[in-house]
Amino acid sequence: MxxxxxxxxxxxxxxxxxxxxxxxxxxxxxxNPDYWYPVAWSHELKSGKTIGTRYAGQPIALVRPLDGSVFALEDRCAHRQVPLSLGRVSGEAVQCCYHGWAYGRSGRCIDVPYLGKNKLPNGVKTYPCREEGGLIFIFPGDPAKAETTPFxxxxxxxxxxxxxxxxxxxxxxxxxxxxxxxxxxxxxxxxxxxxxxxxxxxxxxxxxxxxxxxxxxxxxxxxxxxxxxxxxxxxxxxxxxxxxxxxxxxxxxxxxxxxxxxxxxxxxxxxxxxxxxxxxxxxxxxxxxxxxxxxxxxxxxxxxxxxxxxxxxxxxxxxxxxxxxxxxxxxxxxxxxxxxxxxxxxxxxxxxxxxxxxxxxxxxxxxxxx
Amino acid sequence: MxxxxxxxxxxxxxxxxxxxxxxxxxxxxxxNPDYWYPVAWSHELKSGKTIGTRYAGQPIALVRPLDGSVFALEDRCAHRQVPLSLGRVSGEAVQCCYHGWAYGRSGRCIDVPYLGKNKLPNGVKTYPCREEGGLIFIFPGDPAKAETTPFxxxxxxxxxxxxxxxxxxxxxxxxxxxxxxxxxxxxxxxxxxxxxxxxxxxxxxxxxxxxxxxxxxxxxxxxxxxxxxxxxxxxxxxxxxxxxxxxxxxxxxxxxxxxxxxxxxxxxxxxxxxxxxxxxxxxxxxxxxxxxxxxxxxxxxxxxxxxxxxxxxxxxxxxxxxxxxxxxxxxxxxxxxxxxxxxxxxxxxxxxxxxxxxxxxxxxxxxxxx
Amino acid sequence: MxxxxxxxxxxxxxxxxxxxxxxxxxxxxxxNPDYWYPVAWSHELKSGKTIGTRYAGQPIALVRPLDGSVFALEDRCAHRQVPLSLGRVSGEAVQCCYHGWAYGRSGRCIDVPYLGKNKLPNGVKTYPCREEGGLIFIFPGDPAKAETTPFxxxxxxxxxxxxxxxxxxxxxxxxxxxxxxxxxxxxxxxxxxxxxxxxxxxxxxxxxxxxxxxxxxxxxxxxxxxxxxxxxxxxxxxxxxxxxxxxxxxxxxxxxxxxxxxxxxxxxxxxxxxxxxxxxxxxxxxxxxxxxxxxxxxxxxxxxxxxxxxxxxxxxxxxxxxxxxxxxxxxxxxxxxxxxxxxxxxxxxxxxxxxxxxxxxxxxxxxxxx
CATH class of the missing domain: 3.90.380.10 (Naphthalene 1,2-dioxygenase Alpha Subunit; Chain A, domain 1)
Structure with a gap:
């Protein structure tokens, strides 16, 4: 043998x-999207900046405010679908580069410079986000499962x-x-x-x-x-x-x-x-x-x-x-x-x-x- | 407010x-094709030359004879569909670069060097054409409407x-x-x-x-x-x-x-x-x-x-x-x-x-x- | 006239x-594939080497052993479909570069380094192959017709x-x-x-x-x-x-x-x-x-x-x-x-x-x- x-x-x-x-x-x-996946290296995202990344065709804007942890939004402005990751970080929000629509950590639209505050449109999708070991992770699946899914x-x-x-x-x-x-x-x-x-x-x-x-x-x-x-x-x-x-x-x-x-x-x-x-x-x-x-x-x-x-x-x-x-x-x-x-x-x-x-x-x- | x-x-x-x-x-x-659209700058088309351009996927040959105004033909020879705009301008006609078929201002085929004049094949489509303000315009829609459509x-x-x-x-x-x-x-x-x-x-x-x-x-x-x-x-x-x-x-x-x-x-x-x-x-x-x-x-x-x-x-x-x-x-x-x-x-x-x-x-x- | x-x-x-x-x-x-078609120049295929070529979308590995005439195999390893033409010629066989599966002139798999000889998997398709006038020909159609089809x-x-x-x-x-x-x-x-x-x-x-x-x-x-x-x-x-x-x-x-x-x-x-x-x-x-x-x-x-x-x-x-x-x-x-x-x-x-x-x-x- x-x-x-x-x-x-x-x-x-x-x-x-x-x-x-x-x-x-x-x-x-x-x-399977119900897991934690890294989508960027920590060093790629400077303080006060935003970058665009991807998970399985979904565009994701990662935002690192000057204060506070990184957060992750759908990388398309609700207005005209252009990438939010080309925008400006202002406080804990990111402002779309085109007409200045602003989104907070929750994905809610918090300002349209030429519109009354009581008329603000819907915001964008968010992803649970964690930073560990020099990597930025998101949870692309059902957000309700993020907490209980082992890291x-x-x-x-x-x-x-x-x-x-x-x-x-x-x-x-x-x-x-x-x-x-x-x-x-x-x-x-x-x-x-x-x-x-x-x-x-x-x-x-x-x-x-x-x-x-x-x-x-x-x-x-x-x-x-x-x-x-x-x-x-x-x-x-x-x-x-x-x-x-x-x-x-x-x-x-x-x-x-x-x-x-x-x-x-x-x-x-x-x-x-x-x-x-x-x-x-x-x-x-x-x-x-x-x-x-x-x-x-x-x-x-x-x-x-x-x-x-x-x-x-x-x-x-x-x-x-x-x-x-x-x-x-x-x-x-x-x-x-x-x-x-x-x-x-x-x-x-x-x-x-x-x-x-x-x-x-x-x-x-x-x-x-x- | x-x-x-x-x-x-x-x-x-x-x-x-x-x-x-x-x-x-x-x-x-x-x-809507029933309007006048520019398709080239005047300076792009020299006297005695032809260039190719496009309107909504339609290839167009613009021809500027040594004498007379610019005209516009479908940019495909009736014979083998190669661009007429690669051809030679000869008098008020353009001659296809491949086998020499010649087309006049009306789009009619007026010569095939190796064929009897009584046997000439069909020609190509033409477009109403005007030159104004340093631009060459065509009317890509129904030619019958060209005259009455405001410029x-x-x-x-x-x-x-x-x-x-x-x-x-x-x-x-x-x-x-x-x-x-x-x-x-x-x-x-x-x-x-x-x-x-x-x-x-x-x-x-x-x-x-x-x-x-x-x-x-x-x-x-x-x-x-x-x-x-x-x-x-x-x-x-x-x-x-x-x-x-x-x-x-x-x-x-x-x-x-x-x-x-x-x-x-x-x-x-x-x-x-x-x-x-x-x-x-x-x-x-x-x-x-x-x-x-x-x-x-x-x-x-x-x-x-x-x-x-x-x-x-x-x-x-x-x-x-x-x-x-x-x-x-x-x-x-x-x-x-x-x-x-x-x-x-x-x-x-x-x-x-x-x-x-x-x-x-x-x-x-x-x-x-x- | x-x-x-x-x-x-x-x-x-x-x-x-x-x-x-x-x-x-x-x-x-x-x-019509039932003819002899050249697929490479002789000088492209050195002794003891293999190269990849194509006929109508079919990838073909040509192999020139140190001894013996050129032969032609389907250019996909039976295991993981990667090109055999990236492999090594060893005697009268070609060994896939990935896991070392070896194929002889007949297309039969003759060795998998980590498998018993009695368990060898199926091999790959072959093409009748001739070399004449500085060209390497294959017969891509029905192999039974190769012999009787005029060269x-x-x-x-x-x-x-x-x-x-x-x-x-x-x-x-x-x-x-x-x-x-x-x-x-x-x-x-x-x-x-x-x-x-x-x-x-x-x-x-x-x-x-x-x-x-x-x-x-x-x-x-x-x-x-x-x-x-x-x-x-x-x-x-x-x-x-x-x-x-x-x-x-x-x-x-x-x-x-x-x-x-x-x-x-x-x-x-x-x-x-x-x-x-x-x-x-x-x-x-x-x-x-x-x-x-x-x-x-x-x-x-x-x-x-x-x-x-x-x-x-x-x-x-x-x-x-x-x-x-x-x-x-x-x-x-x-x-x-x-x-x-x-x-x-x-x-x-x-x-x-x-x-x-x-x-x-x-x-x-x-x-x-x-």
Whole structure:
């Protein structure tokens, strides 16, 4: 029995088998809006300013008054639908750039410069809004559920033992391709030029109602350990069995977020990634990545600071390869008009069922304009 | 009662109220083709040459023979539909660049170099064509109506007491957004950086079958008078009430044209603008602006000539702000799939009814290819 | 009786008349896939490499192993539909760049690095593939017909008495516009700047089930003979009748290929062009040209070598004029939503019938995804 089938046996024992036939095309499943989603980095929104952002085709104006917390409005003036994010912040209100209509934190229209106060028109939609870990989150779904919906843990971003890289770009694909990409470590093959030849071993996983987990170890089969990796894991001088399969990588989709942790034995993780893929357009064929990549500081912390630019460049190269391939997957989907994925790795089929189950089927999505 | 409600009272007395609910989306109303529309500047078409232009998706070849007036043909050779405007002018005819088919002023095919004269195929459509005030006009509608349809007055372009700036660009919006933009002087708010803070006062208007008028005066509430404005109105040394509300601005939509005049008392206008927004594409979501901005020459005329470059730069900055905002209005319309305008200014609702009444509803428009 | 009607009489005697009304729009007729089509130049595909190409919207990976002939696969991995042409050639197989799935010459999946050999999934489609005359051909239709379908003769590319220029670009039009352009030599009018004024005389043609032929002679009516032409035909010192109509140009569409030969009397042709227009997108509104332009070497062969760059520049200028005009024809078709061609030259109507008869009507084309 080959190594690869052993790996399969591992996974089959821990995750349920794939039923024949999906009911819906996974790439048509909309993200579930009843979760907290980041829509901007804190540093993008200066005090006394407003910026425009998006969630699944909905334009959102984020406003940071000189005093008080950030708030989020529908980014269309009630008058002529032009973006409020082009307007001026004045006190705790934002004034549309065109005719000066003003909106407060509640979305109510509080002034039209040429109209009596008793005749003010309706205002605009608001979104529950929170700022944590350098990210601005909104709750795009039913506002009544915002308070009781758990806020994500954001990895190790608040732990001073870690240094965190904030990264992310827009990627022209459905968010599900991103989840599949990260969880299927057999795609290590694609990063061979960056990482050398690594053989992943699947160690098992978990299948829970809103969580799928996959655990892997790795053995270097040829090539040298790259700089970037040595920075994170410490140097392994050779590819001998002595070091192989020592570190365990745990990847989780805890809907709608994803995490990746690398740890040796019971030690705290050397790397802790929290990442989410936020749909941009109404069809959710583009997403914006918000990633928090936390690396455990070594004893001599300055080493990590000095090496940081190399680590940034290394992760950018990896991320570019991933972005290119998932965009090609989306392009093939567009051309074929549907999902022709022929998945053979059980944990990915488990993940696909999770994403389909937790998301919103196209036909049931009544929250968007038709 | 506040100032703004007083203004409203003024307008309510002069224009009729807005009925509940439109029957058609204003942005789907096509421009009425039974009017004279400019399609090019005279200087664009050299003698013995031909150029291509557009009206609402219809390609038009303008031809200026060495002798005789400009004429206008459908810009598609009857043979293979390539643009005649790429051809050669030969006498009073234009010859298609591909196989040399030739068409005269009447649109008739008068020569195919490799065919007997008795076998000549059908020709192409023509448009009534006139050249006035540095503009080339066509009559895109029923040619039988061309003669009896009044030709527009073109402001003060022919009056030697004025110097005229010809300007215009393509703007990616339905022409109705342009009419609304100019007539609602509350959008002065948007030009604050260029003009300083100005408070408009609505003085009343007119509501006639093919005309809507709005009159305003202004008071500077802060900031200095800009250069460009001083050139047109003469310098007002301070923002005191002494100068406030002295000049009257009269804006008219006289379908399908628009004018804006600024005058003090019974004196001739210091500024006289004639402007029209000519649909370019078949869906009329892009228009080309043709504007004639006439400024009354001061006693020492050379002052205006010297200041002209500054006036050009000033008006370009204003026009850019207007263009950006109306294109955002169109973009919002595209995204929402319809008009969500929530108008509170009665004269604009009056204008909207005029444009809807005088234009051609989408479903009745049988003149365009389906 | 004029010259042009004489020419018509000639053609009427040799080709059948145009029946009233086509059943289908020629620009909606798909190319018949049961022929050999080139999809790449040999020099584009290095040994041990793979490249991606297209036939009518079908992505094709061409693979050149270090040993053995080129083969052609569907350019989508069976797993996640990403291009195999981005993968690595390993022995006689190509390995997908993403997760390393490997495919052999037969299209069968022969390895998934993390799966047992007894569980390998289905592979991908293959195309019969041949390499001749510096071109890589595939047979996109029914593979059972590949062996018995005649392979094209490729003009004089293999004859050492000729020097051949390989040329071609993508052109944004249906292939039928290209056939019509080349066969209707009345379009000489368009190349007047490059060639001077030339009067074509139609000498007759042929109308066979899969072939249409047109023969022409030419007389220079004004202007000087251009360099490029003199290189091909030899210098004609004046435009006198002595040289007029001496050379005969024979243009054939022998479905789906086209040829153009110029010869004087019974001598071998001075120029022999073989050309084909391969549809790129699924709607066949873009084609890629593959042309083999063979010029007979003069007694002192080095003259042709020295003059070659001038000949290349001359033919590029001609080809650019042709490309621009056929793209305008396609643009007019797109705008009008159909073919409004009003053809008066009988041989072109004969050609149109041939292309319609040999191609595949849109509705019968069941081989493409809907």
């Amino acid at each position: 080959s190594q690869s089938t052993l790996e399969e046996a591992d996974i089959v024992s821990s995750v349920s088998p794939e039923p024949q036939g999906h009911n819906a095309d996974l790439r048509r499943i909309r993200s 994500p843990a954001l990895g190790s971003v608040r732990d001073p033992a870690y240094k965190t890289r904030r990264f992310g770009k827009k990627v022209a694909c459905h968010y599900s391709f991103m989840h599949e990409n990260l969880m299927d470590m057999n795609h290590q093959f694609m990063h061979m030029k960056q990482m050398g030849q690594m053989k992943p071993r699947f160690l098992g996983g978990k299948d829970e109602p809103t969580l799928v987990e996959a655990r892997y170890s790795f053995a270097r089969t040829s090539g040298k350990q790259p700089w970037g990796e040595a920075l994170i894991f410490g140097e392994r001088r050779d590819a001998s069995e002595r070091y192989a399969h020592r570190d365990v990588m745990t990847i989780r989709t805890e809907y709608p977020y994803q995490t990746l942790r690398i740890a040796t034995g019971d030690e705290p993780p050397v790397m802790d990634l929290w990442i989410v893929y936020v749909p941009q357009d109404a069809e959710e064929k583009t997403c914006r990545v918000f990633g928090l990549l936390s690396v455990r500081k070594p004893k001599v912390g300055v080493v990590l600071d000095m090496a940081w630019p190399f680590l940034v460049a290394f992760t950018e190269r990896i991320f570019k390869e991933d972005r290119d391939i998932v965009e090609l997957e989306q392009a093939a989907w567009n051309e074929l008009g549907g999902d022709h994925n022929q998945e053979v790795f059980p944990v990915i089929n488990t993940l696909r069922r999770l994403l389909a189950r937790c998301g919103v089927p196209e036909e049931q999505d009544t929250t968007r304009p038709t | 506040s100032q703004s409600t007083l203004e409203e009272a003024d307008i309510v007395s002069s224009v009729s109220p807005e009925p509940q609910g439109h029957n058609a989306d204003l942005r789907r109303i096509r421009s 527009p007055a073109l402001g003060s372009v022919r009056d030697p007491a004025y110097k005229t700036r010809r300007f215009g660009k393509k703007v990616a919006c339905h022409y109705s957004f342009m009419h609304e933009n100019l007539m609602d002087m509350n959008h002065q708010f948007m030009h604050m950086k260029q003009m300083g803070q100005m408070k408009p006062r609505f003085l009343g208007g007119k509501d006639e079958p093919t005309l809507v008028e709005a009159r305003y005066s202004f008071a500077r509430t802060s900031g200095k008078q800009p250069w460009g404005e001083a050139l047109i109105f003469g310098e007002r040394r301070d923002a005191s009430e002494r100068y406030a509300h002295r000049d009257v601005m009269t804006i008219r939509t006289e379908y399908p044209y628009q004018t804006l005049r600024i005058a003090t008392g019974d004196e001739p206008p210091v500024m006289d603008l004639w402007i029209v927004y000519v649909p370019q594409d078949a869906e009329e979501k892009t228009c080309r602006v043709f504007g004639l901005l006439s400024v009354r020459k001061p006693k020492v005329g050379v002052v205006l000539d010297m200041a002209w470059p500054f006036l050009v730069a000033f008006t370009e900055r204003i026009f850019k702000e207007d263009r950006d905002i109306v294109e955002l209005e169109q973009a919002a319309w595209n995204e929402l799939g319809g008009d969500h305008n929530q108008e509170v200014f009665p004269v604009i609702n009056t204008l909207r009814r005029l444009l809807a009444r005088c234009g051609v509803p989408e479903e009745q428009d049988t003149t365009r290819p389906t | 004029s010259q042009s009607t004489l020419e018509e009489a000639d053609i009427v005697s040799s080709v059948s008349p145009e029946p009233q009304g086509h059943n289908a729009d020629l620009r909606r007729i798909r190319s 094209p003769a490729l003009g004089s590319v293999r004859d050492p008495a000729y020097k051949t220029r390989r040329f071609g670009k993508k052109v944004a039009c249906h292939y039928s516009f290209m056939h019509e352009n080349l066969m209707d030599m009345n379009h000489q009018f368009m190349h007047m700047k490059q060639m001077g004024q030339m009067k074509p005389r139609f000498l007759g043609g042929k109308d066979e089930p899969t072939l249409v032929e047109a023969r022409y002679s030419f007389a220079r009516t004004s202007g000087k003979q251009p360099w490029g032409e003199a290189l091909i035909f030899g210098e004609r010192r004046d435009a006198s009748e002595r040289y007029a109509h001496r050379d005969v140009m024979t243009i054939r569409t022998e479905y789906p290929y086209q040829t153009l030969r110029i010869a004087t009397g019974d001598e071998p042709p001075v120029m022999d062009l073989w050309i084909v227009y391969v549809p790129q997108d699924a709607e066949e509104k873009t084609c890629r040209v593959f042309g083999l332009l063979s010029v007979r070497k003069p007694k002192v062969g080095v003259v042709l070598d020295m003059a070659w760059p001038f000949l290349v520049a001359f033919t590029e200028r001609i080809f650019k004029e042709d490309r621009d005009i056929v793209e305008l024809e396609q643009a007019a078709w797109n705008e009008l939503g159909g073919d409004h061609n009003q053809e008066v030259f009988p041989v072109i109507n004969t050609l149109r019938r041939l292309l319609a008869r040999c191609g595949v009507p849109e509705e019968q084309d069941t081989t493409r995804p809907t």
